[in-house]
Amino acid sequence: MLFGAVAAYLLLSGVNAWLAARPGAVGDHRLTLLVAVGIGLHNLGEGLAIGSAYAVGALALGATLVIGFAVHNTTEGLAIVAPISRYRVRPGPLLVLGLIAGGPAILGAWLGAAAVQPALGALMLGLGVGAIAQVIVQLVPSMRDRGGRVLHPRGIAGILAGMILMYATGLLS
Template identity: 35%
Template sequence: MNYLLYVSLIGFFSGTLGTVGGGLIVLLVREIKTKFLSIILGISSGIMTVVIFLDLIPEAQITGSIWSSLTGLFLGAMLISILDMLFPHQNFVSIDDDESHYLKAGILLAVGIALHNIPEGLAIGAGYSSADNLGLGLAVIMAVQNFPEGMAVATTLSLAGLKNVEVILITLLSGIPMGIGSFLGAYLGNISNLSLSISLGLAAGAMLYITFDVLIPDAHKKAEGYTAIFGIINGVFLGLILSNFL
């Protein structure tokens, strides 16, 4: 039980530090350069790509089989695609210049991010079930990946006229479900090698979908010159360092 609590807290802090940190950047800086966002999104996608193919998928196959890892991969991608259909996972939205519209968009965006944080937290929990360094590396990566999401929520809610305290509270709430996902990942990963393999595969599938459907396209969409590819390549370098030293 202490182990599950520990992993849940790691997931909780990973999710909330990322979203709240992103929200604080928006409130303190006010005007965020799009090229900065492009670089951050690129770095996140580069790191996640390395972890997916060098850590999660190989671990899923080692603990189970190619079939159990593929089953988890498929389930993870399907889960995120269903969430995307119900709650679009977009970093920035285009809406009319009206505070009520901004408020509605900000709340929906926060709910969507909160739901997406559950399978992302599952990756942390499953990672810890496999190896502590893998779980810790994933927690760091998820915190970094949550920065632009927190920035998106804070930007939209600020335009809606909400007070700074209210903005930070909502960004905090959107990050909490990562702790729930971490608990589920750690619990399922400790049942058997088969469940661990499927959980790792599911985490890889969820991250794969998010990386190639959200992070990389958004990095290029906000790019100025070569900022997106600069961020992606440096993210791959950082991912390799994390993979070998964490």
């Protein structure tokens, strides 16, 4: 799991550096793509959990996971588009971002159903952890207030509201 987390974190750091070096790379659009890729790696682990549940015959668990992940992926979609919310974006690029972020869940479900392997599961979950850690590192600068503080009252309220919402959606699944 640790290997997967470090690999995903480093992979996304490399993607960020590569995107930053490209001529004409706009920071907000680069951040949006990076968040979509990070969430895609995270969703690979979610798909693995769904596929594994179906593979062992836990159909009710698999269906519950699908519903729970669908509910909480709505907030992930908001994290993807937030950096570019001030721009007019055509539907095509938004669809591509959705496929980048959501497509790996399908691959993960297929892998989870085809190969019930604890080591593979740990690697995939590690990829998800490292990817989300990189997404957090990328999003923190945009959370700063005018004084440069990340943990200002509105920021703390937003983080707590997100945690409560995530916990509540976890109870539903």
